[in-house]
Amino acid sequence: MVSFRSYLLQFTKVSEDSLQALLDLFRPITCKKGELYARSGQTAKKLAFVETGLLRAYYQSPEGEQFNKIFFSNPAIVGAYTSLITKEKNQINIECLTDCEMVEADFQKILDLYEEHPMIERLNRTIAEDFFVQKEKREISLVMNDASERYALFQLEHPGLENQIAQYHIASYLGITPTQLSRIRAKKE
Amino acid sequence: MVSFRSYLLQFTKVSEDSLQALLDLFRPITCKKGELYARSGQTAKKLAFVETGLLRAYYQSPEGEQFNKIFFSNPAIVGAYTSLITKEKNQINIECLTDCEMVEADFQKILDLYEEHPMIERLNRTIAEDFFVQKEKREISLVMNDASERYALFQLEHPGLENQIAQYHIASYLGITPTQLSRIRAKKE
DNA sequence: GTCATTTCTTTACATATGTAAATGCTCAAC
């Protein structure tokens, strides 16, 4: 397991007291399989770091269809990031696919650190930039690769995950139906 | 036309001297129709604010197919953002679709302002967050809407643009062929 | 205006994917 501390230090250097001030805001929580960590329609106030377990973020259309957007497992920050930033109502749901252990903090309390700890603001900028880069990668993939190629990429980027979750979750992530994913899998052999 | 100054002030408050220090880094440039402002394979060093004109950013597959990613016109910041952030080689091309007037600065010089002007770092964080939110919007649209719906959204979000650029650029942005866009347009009437 | 070039639309056919329903598989509860 990658610790929260070392995860954060990947992004940028932070002085020990600033890092400690940040880490002190986080409290351990657990979340059971099937529970929603974030719910569409609410305004997000908190975010968490995943220590163990697996979650998925998904959009739900007005007709009730679900579209998986991303999976989270250690090490990852989980939260309705767009809602935290914009303070608007959240559009995504985040569900635990297994029991999860996380550490959680109030986002506003993190913002309150900025004045005294500019390095924390820098860290957050770096994380925002990293999120942007990740999202761009996925955007490129959605546009340039067909479903079969996206499936191959998924396997590369999430080794082992395929065997932990339902096929229909993967299909949803790839933007296709389970039927089509089944056909793609059949063709590969 | 929206001035660079007022564009920036939409994101966050900035003191006059910090803002001026930032604006002083920017120099007017022009870019002719057809020229590339950023080229795949290079490492980006500069970014610009679009005052007049129209640009497109696109990916190019190894087979030479192009995929439009976004269009830029006043007010917008244009640059190979991911490459600037990661300092890795740029994956996108940015082409002027018309003659353009922009103001341009060296990205490193902006970073150098951070120590003396923390508000500039805050501004950049806010912009990074905004870019993330925009990208998420497009991701949602790519996954949840079919091509016909994405076309309707495009018309809403880029009023008038449809008549300024070639249909095949729009098709590429929507992720479909000109043939299919033509069919969608035909069906609408 | 005429011509050439580019762009847009249309057509015919091929492929990818969706929908719905049937079938088969897995695993856990009993």
Add this chain to the structure above:
DNA sequence: GTTGAGCATTTACATATGTAAAGAAATGAC
């Protein structure tokens, strides 16, 4: 083991989209 529920696969058919080629329309050069 038996059973049932949930999941995965398969099948048949419908739709969306792609490809290639032809024709129509728009644009710019002269």
